[in-house]
Amino acid sequence: MKIRPGVEVASLTDVGCQRENNEDSYAYWESEDDREFERLGRLVVVADGMGGVEGGQFASRIAVESVQHAYASSRESDPQQRLLAAFQLAHAQVQEKARQDPALRGMGTTLTAFALVGHHLFYAHVGDSRLYLLRAGKLQALTHDHSLVARLVENGVVSAQDAESHPQKHVLTAAVGVSDEIQPDHPAEPVNIQACDVLMACSDGLWGQMSEQEMAEILASQEPAEACRSLVEVAKDHGGPDNITLQIVCVN
Numbered sequence: 001m002k003i004r005p006g007v008e009v010a011s012l013t014d015v016g017c018q019r020e021n022n023e024d025s026y027a028y029w030e031s032e033d034d035r036e037f038e039r040l041g042r043l044v045v046v047a048d049g050m051g052g053v054e055g056g057q058f059a060s061r062i063a064v065e066s067v068q069h070a071y072a073s074s075r076e077s078d079p080q081q082r083l084l085a086a087f088q089l090a091h092a093q094v095q096e097k098a099r100q101d102p103a104l105r106g107m108g109t110t111l112t113a114f115a116l117v118g119h120h121l122f123y124a125h126v127g128d129s130r131l132y133l134l135r136a137g138k139l140q141a142l143t144h145d146h147s148l149v150a151r152l153v154e155n156g157v158v159s160a161q162d163a164e165s166h167p168q169k170h171v172l173t174a175a176v177g178v179s180d181e182i183q184p185d186h187p188a189e190p191v192n193i194q195a196c197d198v199l200m201a202c203s204d205g206l207w208g209q210m211s212e213q214e215m216a217e218i219l220a221s222q223e224p225a226e227a228c229r230s231l232v233e234v235a236k237d238h239g240g241p242d243n244i245t246l247q248i249v250c251v252n
Contacts, residue, residue, distance in 0.1 A: 004030065004037065007116070009044075010224035011247040014232045016205055017240035023049040023056030024203050024245035025064040025109075029072065040079060041117030043071050044247050046129050048110040048203040050175065055107030059094050063109045063176050066090035071115065079115045080186060083124040087111060087176070087184045094177030108178035112143060112201050116249065120190035121199070126182050127175050130207050132215070133191070134198040139216035144185055146174035198224075199249045202231075205242035209235040224248040 003009050015022045029043040047063045049056030070086035090111060098104045110127025123131055125143040133140050148171040176182060193199075198219050207215070210231075218230045227248055235244045 001028070001030070002032070003028075003042075006252055007042065008224045008250040008252065009042075009248070010228045011245075012228035012232055013243065013245040014236070014240075016243050017236050019241075019243055021057065022243045023060055024205070024243040025049070025057075025060035026201075026245050026247055027064045027068050028247060029068050031072065039077075039117070040071070040082070041115050041120075042249070043068060043113065043115050044199070044201050044249060045111070045113040046201040046203060046245055046247060047112075047176075048127065048129050048205070048243065048245070049107065050109065050172075051104070051107030055098075055104045056109070058097060058104055059107040059109040059177050062094050062097055063090040063111050066093045067111065067113050071113075079117050079120075080122040080124075080190065083113060083115060083122055084184060084186060086113070087124050087126065087182065091176045091182045098177065106178070108172075108175035110172070110203070111176045111184075114199065114201060116193065116199070116251075117190075119193045121193050122187070122190050124184040124186045126184050127172055129201065129203045132200045132202070132207075132219075134200070134216060134219045135194065135196075137216065137220050139212050139219065141212075142187075142191065146185075147172055193251055195251055197251045199251075200246055202246035203243060205240070205244035206231060206235050206246050208242065209238040209240065209244075219248070224250050 047060035049060030067086040070089045074082040076082045110129040112129040114123035128145040
């Protein structure tokens, strides 16, 4: 696929050190039509499936493909509304596939997607994959984990520091395809993006294995493709217990 000037994009997925199958999925999309591109920009999607090997792979792939197709073909004029509608379709399609095949019952997936339209960032998110923004050397998570430990931190039961090593830090409170309905997180207003900003969408196989400082240093000092390889390497050096997937978009 042709990536138009204005950004550098790199993606990488790795099975990690302890899993036999990769249950993560990802996609990058921009319309080939220039007028459509002006309206819809660039779309990045990352999903981390669960529910047994087959279930996890199916759920993440269905979700990513659904979001890409729905975002590209929606009649909604607002990119944020397009994303939210795409998430609802992905949720319905994962559930429908599970209904059709009893072996896939209970499957689900995290889902994090963003659209970069001009200098405006729109995003939607369910689960504990994350979207980060690196600006002037500082790394900020734009998404909020839908996890048991994130809820405990919010309620003051667990400190943010203890949350990092909490045994239940990967227990989700929301996922696509699992509950009756989903309520994706999204920004009230689009985020203004500046030159030299770096965006990274990733699964917990990456962020769960290193500090934000480690991630920030690599993202700030390396080109996207090199940064992808370095980040995966560090996650694996730290044990790599899960699949690792990331997409980096550097704004020129």
